[in-house]
Amino acid sequence: MLKRSFDILSSGVGLLVISPILGMVSIAIAASSKGGIFYRQSRVGLDGKIFNILKFRTMYTGADKQGLLTVGDRDPRVTPTGYYLRKFKLDELPQLFNVFIGEMSMVGPRPEVSKYVDLYAAEDRIVLSIKPGITDYASIYFRNENEILKSSSDPERKYIEDVLPRKLELNKKYIAEMGIWTDIKIIFLTITSIFKKDEDSEVLER
Template sequence: MAVKRLFDVIFSFVGIIMLLPLFFLISLWIIIDSNGGVFYQQNRVGLFKENFKLLKFRTMKIGADKGSLLTIGNYDSRITRSGYWLRKYKLDELPQLFNVLKGEMSFVGPRPEVSKYVALYDIRQQRILSVKPGLTDWASIEFIDENQLLATSDNPEQYYIENIVPHKITQNLKYIDHHNLWIDVKIILLTIKSIIYR
């Protein structure tokens, strides 16, 4: 675990420094495109059920999260123009490098959920809260177009709870049982590839 944390600290710090010009351009784009702040923070459940503020670039109109917590399709009316492209290439997730640097997240680990859905976990499923949440995992690669999948359902939230969440948890439990630094690097590279070729 010490090696994993060292990896997280070094590469999150280097990543933040290298991406600062891109952060500035994205921030300017968001400001010009729509009213509201540059960043969006949301409470997520992390290691040992501790809540933390997950950081993203804002991709939706102010107050959009007062409705559904799920984004339905790539053309959800709540998504801003800049938000569409930021989401498409996962650029809205880049500020989570700060979460990684702070130790709230890791590069690889189960994606953190909101408490509403974590409350539905059974005892076996709660085991995924025994590791740090991550920027990406096997499930993130498999469900890279999750929004579009939800858009095909008559009841997106029910479909998410009954079909997607259990499958994600199964993938995450497999990761917990079989992971090391090399598997983490493989997941990171496959995530980058899936974003580029989606």
């Protein structure tokens, strides 16, 4: 109950405070490329329920049909405006609506697409026992995920064999530590990590 109250309050206040930013970003997206302002994608949420996650569109229309993973900050499918939205995580801001209506939480395991959830072992499915979040330990640890995948000759295999298992470990770490103060800590680390070049992995390993 406390976590849900925190989510409603923080997302509601957040939407009000950043409404001018949402407006400016919407104008920038509309002016820079053809297509809608928002991008919706089916993700797996609480108890395996499918929902549509909301983001600002950062890729050219139809680009997601070429693959689910984005490789490198300069993936040619990403629009010029989208590059900066991704760099400063502004593309995630519309998910405050997902939080406000109860599909997501401010902090929790990042929701995956069904393709990767189908690869979970039985013990991994514990991450579906809580609401997915806008940010979590894995979001901080893998904030440069696109560049990590770019360095691999087979990004899809790299994600499945190396990145996804580590994300699941960090998701389980969050579940073990879950609480309001943990959420506040993760939100703080998320904000500061956007402006840091060095990874905060030493904090996450504790």
